[in-house]
Amino acid sequence: MLVTIQIQDDLLSTLLTHAQDAGSSVESFIEETLREALSQPVAENTVVEGLLLAAIEGVAQIKSKAEFSLDDVIDAGDWDLMTGGERKSLGRRFRKEAEGSGVAKWLRRNSGNKAIYQKL
CATH class of the missing domain: 3.30.1370 (Ribosomal Protein S8; Chain: A, domain 1)
Structure with missing residues (x-):
């Protein structure tokens, strides 16, 4: 599924840095981060x-x-x-x-x- 969202510049910069540090593509990093966040108790x-x-x-x-x-x-x-x-x-x-x-x-x-x- 293709989803388009707007992300503030500072958040995007941090996201790109974290994805690069993890050796992941941005898409994979976002997916992994969302899965982890959603599996945590609210x-x-x-x-x-x-x-x-x-x-x-x-x-x-x-x-x-x-x-x-x-x-x-x-x-x-x-x-x-x-x-x-x-x-x-x-x-x-x-x-x-x-x-x-x-x-x-x-x-x-x-x-x-x-x-x-x-x-x-």
Whole structure:
């Protein structure tokens, strides 16, 4: 398949240098690099996985029967650094894990559209 893309000059220069250093054609180098990159776990999954574990551990600090939101159980700095997509992914995974393990249950969404949970 023939694909045409625009690449910034500095990136193209680096690409050409890396391909030459590897002793590969540009096409082969691009293909190998893409295959390697696509076989790696997505960085977002790594971020979300780490924060998911921290959030589940953070629930232990919440009093029984108390209501909380996800940003109450993880570090505020981590929450602020996440993208909207990462927050959504974390929220979905947190709900599944929290309810599945019996540490909390989902109650409702508040006026700010945050999921509200209750510690069990």
